[in-house]
Amino acid sequence: MKKIVTIVMAMLMSVLTVFGMTACAPTESVVDVTTKTITVGYTDYSPMNYKENGVLKGFDTELALRVFNALGYDVRFKLIEWSNKYSELEGKTIDCVWNGFTMNSTDKIDGVDTQRADIVDFTKPYMFNAQCIVRRNNVAEITDVAQFNGKSVAYEAGSAATSFVEGLEGINDTPLESQMKALQEVNAGTADYAVVDIILAKANAGKGNYTNLVINEGLEMDQELYAIAFAKGSELDEKVNVILQAFADTGVLTELATKYGLENVVILDGYLD
Numbered sequence: 001m002k003k004i005v006t007i008v009m010a011m012l013m014s015v016l017t018v019f020g021m022t023a024c025a026p027t028e029s030v031v032d033v034t035t036k037t038i039t040v041g042y043t044d045y046s047p048m049n050y051k052e053n054g055v056l057k058g059f060d061t062e063l064a065l066r067v068f069n070a071l072g073y074d075v076r077f078k079l080i081e082w083s084n085k086y087s088e089l090e091g092k093t094i095d096c097v098w099n100g101f102t103m104n105s106t107d108k109i110d111g112v113d114t115q116r117a118d119i120v121d122f123t124k125p126y127m128f129n130a131q132c133i134v135r136r137n138n139v140a141e142i143t144d145v146a147q148f149n150g151k152s153v154a155y156e157a158g159s160a161a162t163s164f165v166e167g168l169e170g171i172n173d174t175p176l177e178s179q180m181k182a183l184q185e186v187n188a189g190t191a192d193y194a195v196v197d198i199i200l201a202k203a204n205a206g207k208g209n210y211t212n213l214v215i216n217e218g219l220e221m222d223q224e225l226y227a228i229a230f231a232k233g234s235e236l237d238e239k240v241n242v243i244l245q246a247f248a249d250t251g252v253l254t255e256l257a258t259k260y261g262l263e264n265v266v267i268l269d270g271y272l273d
Contacts, residue, residue, distance in 0.1 A: 038073040038236075040064050041080045041094035043156075044180045047203040047260040048100045049077070059260040063126075064098045064228075066252065067243045071236075081177045083158035086119060089231045096230045100197055102129060102160040103227040113163070116229075121237045125225035126244055126253070128265045131161050132198040133216035134183060134205055139192055143218035154182035154191035160224060161195035180204075187213055197224075199265065225267075 042049040048060040056077055068075045080088050080097075086107075088094045103122045106113045116122070133142055142148065149170035155161040157175035165173050174191055176182050179200050185191035187210055198215070205213040230237050247253045248268045257266035 036073045037076060038068050038095045039076045039078050039093070040068075041078050041085060041088050041097045042099040043080060043082050043178045045100055045178065045197075045200055046180070047199070047262065049098075050180075059256060059262055060098050060100065062256055062259075063247075063253075066247065066256075067240055070243050071239055082156050083175075083177075085158065085229075089120065089229070092231075096228055096234075096236065098228045100127075100129065100199065100226050101229050102197075102224040103229075104225050105160040106163060107158060119232075120229040121232055121234050122227040122229055123237045123240050123244065125227045126267050127199075127226040127262065128267065129224040129226055130198045131164055131195055131221040131224070132201050133219060134186055134194045134196060134201050134213050135192065135216050136186060136189070136212050137214045138212075141218045142193065142216050145219070148193070151192040152190075153193050153195060154185040155179075155195045156182055160197070164221070165195055183210060183213065199262065203261065 042060065044050055045058070045060075047058055049056065049058040051057070061077065064077075065075050078088075078094050080094065082099075085097050085101075089097065097120075101116075101122075103116055103125060105116055107116060107119065108114070109119065135141070140147070145168060148168045152172040152174060153165055153168065154174040154176055155165050156179045157177065159179065161179075162175075165171070174182075174185060176185065179194075179196040182191070182194040182196055183200075183204060186194045193216070198221075201215050204210045205215050228237070228240055244253070253266055253268060254263060257263045
């Protein structure tokens with residue numbers, strides 16, 4: 001680990017010195033010449049990865065660009081279905097998943113609940129999150145899970161919401177390809193509730209096309225941690241940790257989090273403990 005840290009820090013310092021930049025430089029000019037390409041898997045998820053006027057934006061989008069550019073990579077982004085994230089990694093159609101990926105959760109592998117950390121290699125966490133319930137403002141608030149009985153619930157297939165939804169009784173569940181689709185179902189009235197990341201909910205509920213949506217405050221959900229996922233055996237997770245810590249120390253993470261309204265949930269220490 002110490003050898004990797006030394007190599008990566010030397011690389012980062014070389015990049016900043018050669019190109020006369022600080023860690024706060026614009027993402028598109030952190031490195032002018034690259035010899036390697038890395039493909040980042042993502043889903044449509046505001047404010048982490050989303051398109052505005054045809055341009056991919058978001059906290060995770062910009063941070064991935066800055067981190068991988070600092071490591072000497074040209075970055076490409078591939079839109080994936082979240083339920084296919086592991087097969088995309090295993091098939092090497094993507095090199096990592098950087099898209100609000102909850103590390104302290106489980107997924108079913110061959111029908112068995114499996115810790116995600118046993119399936120992929122995660123970086124250290126960089127952001128706090130939690131699941132939450134979103135409803136239309138004229139739909140009853142949920143204060144107990146028994147109240148879901150007889151209701152329709154939308155969620156992203158394969159997401160951290162899956163285990164929560166699977167534990168509900170008497171519901172009509174609607175697994176979808178993205179969390180934004182889940183919000184759209186509730187907004188359109190074709191689902192009563194959506195279970196989504198609270199970061200996504202806060203960025204969208206009550207705003208723009210979702211003015212009739214509110215976050216259900218009556219049911220507390222467990223805290224989650226976002227991290228970046230690589231295929232097992234990758235050394236890139238440790239290299240990314242080093243750059244993330246450098247960006248935390250130099251204020252880049254704070255600057256970027258503030259830009260997207262995430263300054264209260266970004267993690268600024270503990271990457272290398």
